Structures are given as C-alpha cells and as structure tokens.
Amino acid sequence: xxxxxxxxxxxxxxxxxxxxxxxxxxxxxxxxxxxxxxxxxxxxxxxxxxxxxxxxxxxxxxxxxxxxxxxxxxxxxxxxxxxxxxxxxxxxxxxxxxxxxxxxxxxxxxxxxx
Amino acid sequence: xxxxxxxxxxxxxxxxxxxxxxxxxxxxxxxxxxxxxxxxxxxxxxxxxxxxxxxxxxxxxxxxxxxxxxxxxxxxxxxxxxxxxxxxxxxxxxxxxxxxxxxxxxxxxxxx
Numbered sequence: 001x002x003x004x005x006x007x008x009x010x011x012x013x014x015x016x017x018x019x020x021x022x023x024x025x026x027x028x029x030x031x032x033x034x035x036x037x038x039x040x041x042x043x044x045x046x047x048x049x050x051x052x053x054x055x056x057x058x059x060x061x062x063x064x065x066x067x068x069x070x071x072x073x074x075x076x077x078x079x080x081x082x083x084x085x086x087x088x089x090x091x092x093x094x095x096x097x098x099x100x101x102x103x104x105x106x107x108x109x110x111x112x113x114x
Numbered sequence: 115x116x117x118x119x120x121x122x123x124x125x126x127x128x129x130x131x132x133x134x135x136x137x138x139x140x141x142x143x144x145x146x147x148x149x150x151x152x153x154x155x156x157x158x159x160x161x162x163x164x165x166x167x168x169x170x171x172x173x174x175x176x177x178x179x180x181x182x183x184x185x186x187x188x189x190x191x192x193x194x195x196x197x198x199x200x201x202x203x204x205x206x207x208x209x210x211x212x213x214x215x216x217x218x219x220x221x222x223x224x225x226x
Contacts, residue, residue, distance in 0.1 A: 035215065045155075045163065045206060045217045059214050095162065099210055100153065102174065104162040 002026035002103045004096050009108030016086050020108055022079040022096030030074040033099055036081050038092040039107075046092075049081070064090075086112045116140050118207055120218035126226045127197045135221045137207035139188040144211070151211040154183055154192045157220075158203040167192065199225060 008020040022034070035050040048061045049070045058070055069082040079096050093107040117140040127133045143150045154167040165174050167183040170190060180195040194201055202225055207218040 033213075044204075044220045045208075047215050047217065050214060061214070099215075100151070100165070100168055101155065101163070101208060101210075101215070102165050102168065104164060107162055 002098075004098070004103055004105040006094060006096055006105050006108040009094065009110045011111045011113065012086055013114050014087060014112055016112070017082070017084045018086065018110060020081040020083065020094055020110070022081075022105070024077045024079065024096075024098075027098065029072075029077040034072060034079045035097050035099075036070060036079070037095045037097055037101075038090075039095070040089070040092040043092075051079070083110070086110075088112050115214060116143070116209055116212045116216050118209060118216050118218035120205075120207055120221050123219060123221055125221055125223045127194075127223060128226050129199055130196050133194040133197050133201075133223060135192045135205055135207075135223075137185075137190045137192070137218050139190075139209055141212070142187045143190075143209050144187060149211075150186065152183075152185070152190050152207065152209050154181075155206040155208060155217075156201075156203055157206070158200075161203075163206065197223070197225070 003025045005023045012018050033052050037047050039045050048064045051058045051070045055072050067085045071080045091112050093109050095107045119138045121136045143152050150170050152170050155163040156166050157163040166177050166181050171183040182193050184191050204220040204222050206220050
C-alpha cells in the first residue's frame with residue numbers, strides 16, 4: 001500500500017540547518033510531483049515547496065525561498081528538504097505528499113529554538 | 115496563488131445533527147481536462163491529516179457515506195449528514211487544479 005514516512009526532524013538553533021527525508025513506497029515515485037507541506041503549532045497547512053517528477057522544476061513559497069532546497073532521488077524513492085538559516089517561525093511538523101494529498105505520513109517535527 | 119476561503123471557521127454541532135462547511139476559491143477550479151481538483155481533509159487532534167473527498171465529491175476508501183461533497187467552479191460544500199463524536203477536528207478544503215496547491219484556513223468542528 002502507499003506509504004510516505006518523513007524523518008530527520010529535531011531541535012536546532014536559529015541560523016542552523018537540518019535535512020529532512022521522505023521515504024515513499026507503494027506507488028511509482030518517479031511518476032509524481034512531490035511536495036513538502038508544513039504545519040506550525042496550532043496553525044493550518046502551508047504548502048512550502050514542490051518538485052516535478054524529473055526534478056527539473058521546483059517551486060518555493062516566499063516564506064522559505066532562498067533558504068530551503070527540495071531535491072529527490074527517484075532511484076531511492078526518496079524526497080529531501082535541505083533547510084538552512086532556520087528561524088523560530090520554521091518550527092512546525094513537516095509532511096511530504098503526492099498530488100491530491102491522498103496519503104499522509106506521521107510527519108517530522110522541527111523545533112527551532114535557542 | 116489561488117486563495118481558498120472557508121466558512122465558518124468554528125462549528126459547534128450536536129451529535130446526530132447535520133453540519134455543513136463552505137469553501138470558496140478566488141478563481142475557478144475547473145481544469146482544462148474536465149476535472150476539478152478540490153478535496154477535503156480532516157485532521158483529528160494530534161493526528162496527521164486524512165483526505166476524505168477528492169474531485170469535489172468522490173469519497174476516499176473507508177470514508178463513511180455520511181460525508182458528502184458538492185459544488186462547482188469556485189463554490190464548494192462539505193456536508194456531514196449526522197455528526198458523530200469521531201468527526202471532531204479541523205476540516206480543510208484544498209485545491210491542486212492550479213499549482214501551487216493551496217488550502218483553506220480550516221474549520222474546527224466540536225461537539226456541543
């Protein structure tokens with residue numbers, strides 16, 4: 001069955017970096033655009049970035065542009081999010097999703113705090 | 115980006131009674147391929163979201179038939195025919211007809 005499992009979250013100081021991973025299974029990963037979505041504590045869902053199936057096209061929300069980089073490895077069925085220059089407001093649960101957001105993983109919690 | 119606007123933002127309901135959530139988009143969500151990529155998500159406290167409805171009115175596997183979606187263009191509705199205790203949480207409408215996908219602010223459903 002379709003599964004996505006996010007990992008790599010943790011506690012990091014402002015200005016620090018973190019790399020998130022999303023392991024996908026149960027579908028042909030290389031066929032799909034993939035996204036990262038985040039949810040700050042007590043807040044709604046924010047689509048922050050996506051990458052097309054080939055990896056050739058990427059989108060970033062203004063809130064993360066220039067600081068975050070999305071990438072993928074189709075051979076490993078994996079999606080990544082390199083997060084640099086982290087700020088307090090990046091504290092959130094981070095989810096990966098395929099189009100339609102039909103399957104959600106547990107997410108991975110990122111806490112940015114000194 | 116397409117702006118999704120939900121109402122109400124808070125919805126106290128009595129179990130066994132119906133409930134309805136509205137979602138409006140800033141532009142039509144009808145895709146050139148004939149589909150409308152409007153879905154509804156449900157998030158219980160402390161859990162990940164779960165998709166209930168896709169393409170306006172198709173229920174995902176395992177979703178009770180008390181949930182129904184309707185609408186067209188830029189005006190959509192999620193209805194719960196008879197609310198049960200397990201239906202509490204936040205409901206989001208989301209679109210991915212136009213990329214990037216966007217999500218409504220969420221409607222918090224609680225039992226009176």
